[in-house]
Amino acid sequence: MTTGNALELAGVRKVYGSGDGAVTALDGVTTGVPRGTFTAVMGPSGSGKSTFLHCAAGLDRPTSGKVVLGGTEIGRLKENELTRLRRTRVGFVFQAYNLLPSLNVLQNITLPMRLAGAKPDPQWLREIVEGVGMAKRLEHRPAELSGGQQQRVAIARALIARPDVVLADEPTGALDTRTARQVLDLLRAVVDGMGQTVLMVTHDPVAASAAHGVLFLADGKLAGHLPHPTPERVAERMTHLGEW
Numbered sequence: 001m002t003t004g005n006a007l008e009l010a011g012v013r014k015v016y017g018s019g020d021g022a023v024t025a026l027d028g029v030t031t032g033v034p035r036g037t038f039t040a041v042m043g044p045s046g047s048g049k050s051t052f053l054h055c056a057a058g059l060d061r062p063t064s065g066k067v068v069l070g071g072t073e074i075g076r077l078k079e080n081e082l083t084r085l086r087r088t089r090v091g092f093v094f095q096a097y098n099l100l101p102s103l104n105v106l107q108n109i110t111l112p113m114r115l116a117g118a119k120p121d122p123q124w125l126r127e128i129v130e131g132v133g134m135a136k137r138l139e140h141r142p143a144e145l146s147g148g149q150q151q152r153v154a155i156a157r158a159l160i161a162r163p164d165v166v167l168a169d170e171p172t173g174a175l176d177t178r179t180a181r182q183v184l185d186l187l188r189a190v191v192d193g194m195g196q197t198v199l200m201v202t203h204d205p206v207a208a209s210a211a212h213g214v215l216f217l218a219d220g221k222l223a224g225h226l227p228h229p230t231p232e233r234v235a236e237r238m239t240h241l242g243e244w
């Protein structure tokens with residue numbers, strides 16, 4: 001495992017709109033996400049969580065400040081370089097899985113590599129397919145899988161390029177409690193067992209407690225970090241931050 005930060009934000013500000021209608025979604029966020037860690041991001045509604053994730057992924061450009069992903073300052077990249085970086089150095093996991101219905105499991109998992117014009121490493125492919133427990137389902141289409149299985153495929157897809165960071169946006173939001181637990185345990189195993197780095201936005205203190213630590217946002221600013229989170233301690237912090 002390489003040491004250092006997989007992701008760094010330095011003084012990141014994001015202002016949407018201008019003049020009277022301007023909204024400051026991120027207000028000078030500076031933080032680092034160490035490699036091989038699982039970090040949850042929590043905060044009240046409108047506190048800037050999605051904007052944080054979008055800036056980290058290069059989906060949104062900060063108004064000012066720097067985002068460094070795996071040593072590359074992404075603000076300096078041209079649009080086509082940014083697209084390639086998103087395909088190969090960032091893995092995405094969404095609440096709604098976002099698998100392509102016409103592709104089978106194997107094709108969905110390897111799609112980011114094919115879009116980037118690269119071939120997946122067969123040994124890594126085998127490791128992640130087995131790691132997410134989908135080795136016997138490679139020919140199946142998403143419609144033939146449960147929600148939890150679809151999310152496991154999405155996690156494998158997020159890992160296929162060995163990204164610098166996997167960004168997960170409410171990955172358990174559409175799942176029942178038991179299936180959500182399995183997906184959280186898998187994300188944790190991806191970090192503890194495979195040395196990957198995961199950053200997850202969630203509203204759920206139980207989901208957040210699967211992480212090594214929780215970053216709290218309030219009004220676009222960092223409002224604390226909680227190591228070794230438990231659902232109770234996360235909920236208590238959130239209550240202090242206001243409506244959620």
Ligand SMILES: Nc1ncnc2c1ncn2[C@@H]1O[C@H](COP(=O)(O)OP(=O)(O)OP(=O)(O)O)[C@@H](O)[C@H]1O
Nearest residue numbers: 016023024025043044045046047048049050051052
């Ligand atoms: N494209 C946009 N244009 C204008 N304002 C925006 C845009 N995106 C976000 N905002 C505003 O920026 C602030 C932060 O939004 P963001 O979606 O990052 O918060 P959040 O913490 O993810 O919220 P939630 O938990 O409700 O999803 C909010 O006030 C929001 O209205």
